[in-house]
Amino acid sequence: MIIQGTLVSSSGTFKSQIRVDGNFIVDVGTNLGQADITFSDDCLIFAGMGDIHIHARDDVSESQTYKEDFCTAGAAAINGGVVHVADMPNNPVPPITDESYLEKARHLEKRNPPIHFTLYAGIGPGTRPLTFAVPYKAYMGPSVGDLFFKTLEQLDETLSHYRGCNVSFHCEDPILLEEHADAATHEAKRPTECEISATRFALQMIEKYDLKGKLCHYSVGEGLPLIREARSRGVKVTCEVTPHHLYFDQSDLTDENRGKMQMNPPLRTISDRQAMLAALREGTLDYLATDHAPHTLEENEQGISGQPHLDTFGAFVTWLILDQKFTPEQAALFCSENPGDFVNPYISPKKFGKIEPGYTASLTVLNLKQPVTIKREDLKTKCGWSPFEGITFPGSVEAVFIEGRQVR
Numbered sequence: 045m046i047i048q049g050t051l052v053s054s055s056g057t058f059k060s061q062i063r064v065d066g067n068f069i070v071d072v073g074t075n076l077g078q079a080d081i082t083f084s085d086d087c088l089i090f091a092g093m094g095d096i097h098i099h100a101r102d103d104v105s106e107s108q109t110y111k112e113d114f115c116t117a118g119a120a121a122i123n124g125g126v127v128h129v130a131d132m133p134n135n136p137v138p139p140i141t142d143e144s145y146l147e148k149a150r151h152l153e154k155r156n157p158p159i160h161f162t163l164y165a166g167i168g169p170g171t172r173p174l175t176f177a178v179p180y181k182a183y184m185g186p187s188v189g190d191l192f193f194k195t196l197e198q199l200d201e202t203l204s205h206y207r208g209c210n211v212s213f214h215c216e217d218p219i220l221l222e223e224h225a226d227a228a229t230h231e232a233k234r235p236t237e238c239e240i241s242a243t244r245f246a247l248q249m250i251e252k253y254d255l256k257g258k259l260c261h262y263s264v265g266e267g268l269p270l271i272r273e274a275r276s277r278g279v280k281v282t283c284e285v286t287p288h289h290l291y292f293d294q295s296d297l298t299d300e301n302r303g304k305m306q307m308n309p310p311l312r313t314i315s316d317r318q319a320m321l322a323a324l325r326e327g328t329l330d331y332l333a334t335d336h337a338p339h340t341l342e343e344n345e346q347g348i349s350g351q352p353h354l355d356t357f358g359a360f361v362t363w364l365i366l367d368q369k370f371t372p373e374q375a376a377l378f379c380s381e382n383p384g385d386f387v388n389p390y391i392s393p394k395k396f397g398k399i400e401p402g403y404t405a406s407l408t409v410l411n412l413k414q415p416v417t418i419k420r421e422d423l424k425t426k427c428g429w430s431p432f433e434g435i436t437f438p439g440s441v442e443a444v445f446i447e448g449r450q451v452r
């Protein structure tokens with residue numbers, strides 16, 4: 045099959061053709077022959093976009109599949125132009141920190157979802173690395189689920205066994221969270237100082253144990269200089285940012301929408317939001333990663349944290365490009381290439397992130413001239429709602445290819 049159109053990578057945008065054979069890209073060039081599919085100049089073809097932070101809520105216990113499962117998360121991802129995801133370990137009871145990883149992997153295989161899932165393993169008090177390479181996740185302080193550390197000393201002791209591993213951090217300091225537990229609002233219970241203190245500690249741990257570190261859902265402007273400084277000294281750390289911390293801030297909160305707008309870490313100030321946009325543009329933030337956290341609307345109203353975001357990923361990216369003036373090349377970096385680099389060590393022979401021979405033939409095609417208004421009936425997530433309902437994004441997902449097959 046030959047696909048033709050405007051291809052985007054971090055190094056440039058050019059008209060070209062892609063030859064696909066089976067699951068892989070075998071050639072890229074301008075004279076490959078008669079195209080089978082041609083995308084118009086309104087469209088940009090990206091290497092398949094990846095969301096490396098989601099909560100699919102599916103495991104052998106099936107205790108949370110009333111709000112999402114691997115297949116519905118996969119359908120929501122395709123709806124949003126996402127071709128691969130990485131799934132968090134914190135939601136099953138008990139969390140996935142040991143051999144239960146393999147049970148979850150077998151369960152995933154049985155479900156046979158329509159896109160590729162990479163699974164994180166959790167790090168909790170007293171856990172040890174698995175016998176095979178996986179990305180890990182450590183929660184500093186409680187979020188949703190029971191996986192977290194009560195003190196940072198305890199985390200330090202446990203991480204000493206994970207030297208050299210790939211570890212992502214949920215940065216909220218457990219002691220400071222405790223100190224603010226009685227505050228009046230969700231954002232006052234989890235203030236910026238919790239994230240800043242946890243950032244300092246995570247960076248220390250990454251350096252001390254030579255980790256391949258990642259800071260999740262980064263939200264605080266004041267923490268960015270710490271990250272830049274650590275990187276300038278060669279500390280191996282990358283950072284995610286979510287659509288909600290880029291689009292919403294505390295000025296959007298009303299008495300009516302507080303349930304839907306609650307997540308950990310919480311919405312911050314306008315200046316934090318602007319700092320996140322600037323940091324994503326300049327490259328201090330490396331991944332658009334949604335923290336897709338589906339709960340029923342009733343659960344959110346009752347005070348549980350998290351927003352679903354897979355269905356709207358691609359449309360949101362068009363907002364970044366057209367309204368926030370990100371270049372398509374920047375979007376290729378934080379939506380396709382960096383997420384690919386993150387999962388590729390674990391998924392051979394699959395290889396995501398670039399439109400080059402040898403890479404998996406998964407593509408995300410965005411139409412920059414076809415606005416979309418987000419409507420509940422168009423969503424595929426099982427939880428059935430989006431914080432963006434009623435909002436019009438300036439472009440939309442035109443087509444999605446998964447491993448050589450057009451699925452949308």
Ligand SMILES: O=C1C[C@@H](C(=O)O)NC(=O)N1
Nearest residue numbers: 187188307308337349350
């Ligand atoms: O870190 C997290 C976890 C997530 C969930 O629902 O699992 N919800 C959140 O708001 N933040």
